[in-house]
Amino acid sequence: MNAFLTELGRNLVGRWATALTLPAAVFVAVTMVAAVLGHSHALDVALLRSHVMTVSTGPALAWAAAGFLAATAVVCLAVTALGDVVIATWGATGTGLGRPFTALRRRRWQRAVAKADTAVKAVLAGPDDRQARLRARHAVLRRDAISEIEPTCPTWAGDRLRAVADRVRRSTGLDLTATWPRLWLVLPDATRAEVATSQERCASAARTPMWALACLAVGAFWWPALVPGLWLSLMSRRRIRRSVGVYADLVESSVDLHSRDVANQLGFELTGQLTPEIGAQVTAAFQKTRHAPH
Structure with a gap:
């Protein structure tokens, strides 16, 4: 990169x-x-x-x-x-001075991943619900807004x-x-x-x-x-x-x-x-x- x-x-x-x-x-x-x-x-x-x-x-x-x-x-x-x-x-990598910033971003991303997974599972497991699909979509977008992959940078x-x-x-x-x-x-x-x-x-x-x-x-x-x-x-x-x-x-x-x-x-x-x-x-x-x- x-x-x-x-x-x-x-x-x-x-x-x-x-x-x-x-x-x-x-x-x-x-x-x-x-x-x-x-x-x-x-x-x-x-x-x-x-x-x-x-x-x-x-x-x-x-x-x-x-x-x-x-x-x-x-x-x-x-x-x-x-x-x-x-x-x-x-x-920069998530070491040295960037470590606390990377750790903070990773915690935020992990919480967003958990919410997105829960929302997507609710859509897959339940009946067709437009509101549930919208909630799942917004949860995925919030996760990707933090990072598309698990954060390794500050x-x-x-x-x-x-x-x-x-x-x-x-x-x-x-x-x-x-x-x-x-x-x-x-x-x-x-x-x-x-x-x-x-x-x-x-x-x-x-x-x-x-x-x-x-x-x-x-x-x-x-x-x-x-x-x-x-x-x-x-x-x-x-x-x-x-x-x-x-x-x-x-x-x-x-x-x-x-x-x-x-x-x-x-x-x-x-x-x-x-x-x-x-x-x-x-x-x-x-x-x-x-x-x-x-």
């Missing part, structure tokens, strides 16, 4: 600038306004206008512009680095991506960590472009909680900044779930549609479906082992 997870941290310079320069510039502007007005004059437009006029003429303008550009660049770099930290947590995103690797291994015998770099080379251009776009959306979503924290920090000195900070805090979880979910589906779909192409490139010449037995041999070839793993 780490092979395609690390792709989320890669940004081309042009795309990085396009995605970050504008919000970074807005944040720097908000920070400058906060420094000028503070809590006591939070909405004093006249005071803000007077400060703007002070630095809008003479050498002060050049210094202000240079400082603004430098601050924007620093914010871009900082948010990019912190977003990469968020992405790294998606690939975050939902990590388990969502690991669920893909688990399904690929069980259905095709392929190890996704070894398969993904080879698969990427045989994907059609349109598919690669779609996956790359999804990767960028994941990276953008990973930066959302960082923007939220930054705005909340500025809000300690200028209360209007709390509004976007709270809004971004509420939106970040939904953005991450949506973008990671789409990315995971695209990765799994790429394996489903093009894993045979990889096997054929290795000389297996498949005419039918890629079976777990053949997939294990392909994985062994990827890993440069003599025999397929048992």
Whole structure:
């Protein structure tokens, strides 16, 4: 899984600038306004206008512009680095600092599994009851909202991506960590472009909680900044779930549609479906082992 997870941290310079320069510039502007007005004059437009006029003429303008550009660049770099930290947590295991979070998620998931199993058994054992079917469906959705598999990561995103690797291994015998770099080379251009776009959306979503924290920090000195900070805090979880979910589906779909192409490139010449037995041999070839793993 780490092979395609690390792709989320890669940004081309042009795309990085396009995605970050504008919000970074807005944040720097908000920070400058906060420094000028503070809590006591939070909405004093006249005071803000007077400060703007002070630095809008003479050498002060050049210094202000240079400082603004430098601050924007620093914010871009900082948010990019912190977003990469968020992405790294998606690939973290349930050990070390992540152990209590993983244990908490596992307990929640186990309770949800018990409720879902009870609800499904009630539907299977009893008469046809629309309300019972709805309760069972909602119970299953609540279980899957926590994790599609038993949690082994401190975050939902990590388990969502690991669920893909688990399904690929069980259905095709392929190890996704070894398969993904080879698969990427045989994907059609349109598919690669779609996956790359999804990767960028994941990276953008990973930066959302960082923007939220930054705005909340500025809000300690200028209360209007709390509004976007709270809004971004509420939106970040939904953005991450949506973008990671789409990315995971695209990765799994790429394996489903093009894993045979990889096997054929290795000389297996498949005419039918890629079976777990053949997939294990392909994985062994990827890993440069003599025999397929048992």
